[in-house]
Amino acid sequence: MVPPHKEEPMSLKIHPDAITALKDFSLPEQIGFGSTISPVMMNCEYKDGKWGELEMVPYGPITLSPTCKVLHYAQEIFEGLKAYRVMGKGPFLFRHLENCKRFNHSAARMAIPELPEEIFMEAVEAITAYSADFIPRESGSSLYIRPFIIATEENLGIKPSEKFSFMVIASPSASYFASGSLKVLIERNAARAFTGGTGTAKTGGNYAASLLTSVKAVELGYMNTLWLDGENRKYIEEMSGMNFFAVVNDVLVTPKLTDTILAGITRDSLITLAKNLNIPLKEETINIDSLIESIKIGECTEAFACGTAAIITPVELLGEEDGTTYELKYPIGPISKSLKENLLAIQEGRMEGPMGWIKTIEPATY
Structure with missing residues (x-):
């Protein structure tokens, strides 16, 4: 297992209101899946041919022009990944480098500029670190992390956007399907x-x-x-x-x-x-x-x-x-049951998995 990620990303800018949002946040009794959202999010803008500075800001609505290309031509991509903190261990991120690779594969297909690996990794690791206190401890529960890029250029012309927003939000979540088949x-x-x-x-x-x-x-x-x-x-x-x-x-x-x-x-x-x-x-x-x-x-x-x-x-x-x-x-068959038990044990840090599958993230202090 990779040693804990302790250093704060040097390129991460933290909005003062983000810390306030973290301190004021508490989990509801019923969190569901994907409905409870961490109080902070990551943001990075692309314009003039380059990606800018990564920033952590309070979670909240975003402002888009009605002519924004994503609203008309669906130029956008997203990912889904998880961090686990069962019994207080971790958080453990599962194979997020693979998500980064697939993210950029999707970007290439959708005429979106490649996102530098270090920005993706810093954003995912930082939102995990700052959301660590809100990750449920029950087996099967997790922090569901959603990175995405949307085209933000304000123009109705049918051509690829020249402006984009990369964001990462996170959701403390219970199991997606609690039981059954x-x-x-x-x-x-x-x-x-x-x-x-x-x-x-x-x-x-x-x-x-x-x-x-x-x-x-x-x-x-x-x-x-x-x-x-x-x-x-x-x-x-x-x-x-x-x-x-x-x-x-x-x-x-x-x-x-x-x-x-x-x-x-x-x-x-x-x-x-x-x-x-x-x-x-x-x-x-x-x-x-x-x-x-x-x-x-x-x-x-x-x-x-x-x-x-x-x-x-x-x-x-x-x-x-x-x-x-x-x-x-x-x-519910024996092979699917065995595979799920083994994979979840690796994801939750209860069993050693293949090299590079798990990265331990040090919880942030604020």
Whole structure:
């Protein structure tokens, strides 16, 4: 485990009101997920071809012109990551360098200037340090951290913005899904992403495209959506906001990455853990109808979704719009249970993980 981050970033400017906001803040009794926000946020502006100074300011509304490009052309990106402080240890940041790399991959796809790694890392580590007192101590709870960049140039012309705001906010959060498993709608008509599009970028438009189907899924009694490829509507890609895994004949399988599937950091972590635990693994193209047949004859015994927010969420059944359902043998299977327990133990500092996965952050004093 990397030694605690003790030094205060030299380039971080701290607004006096930010310290006041920290001192005045207290957690509500019920924090939920993503609804309670840390009293400070990080901000850095891009203009005249360069990124400026990183500053910590009080959390609050931001002012945007109605002609701001992000409002019209959706030029924006975001990330999601977590810090843990179970039983007072830590905080522990999990693989935030990988989030930084993916952030800049998304930036390149969305014509956003690359954010220097040191700015991203300082911003994430600083908001963790200053929010340390507000991180819940219960296992499964965390500080959910949301870095994002929005295009702020005031111009209705359809061209890339020349001004941007990078911000980081954080949310002390309980578990995303407290317990149980998901009933998932197979989406055979609409598509989430297409070859050559923005499928590998973490940008809002990809998520907006899934919202209508999410409404339909809930109306039909499901809780999430399983997306198929945009060209053939035959091959499994991912679920709404999460990657997909299944266990077929005791082999863990997941769709191989393409330019229409987001490269999940939790997905990558689970693949590494599976190899370390000697769980047979395949990354391959998965035909939805073949998987359904495997469920029917008992070869596919479990399935689950994974992502930063939920870590691992079991799938109890897949279903069609007409109400036909395919139930998994294990609503909560042994492989998904083992992987989640091991990954969470690493994230919470209860178990040693691969080198570089965890960084300990020294809580800030103020």
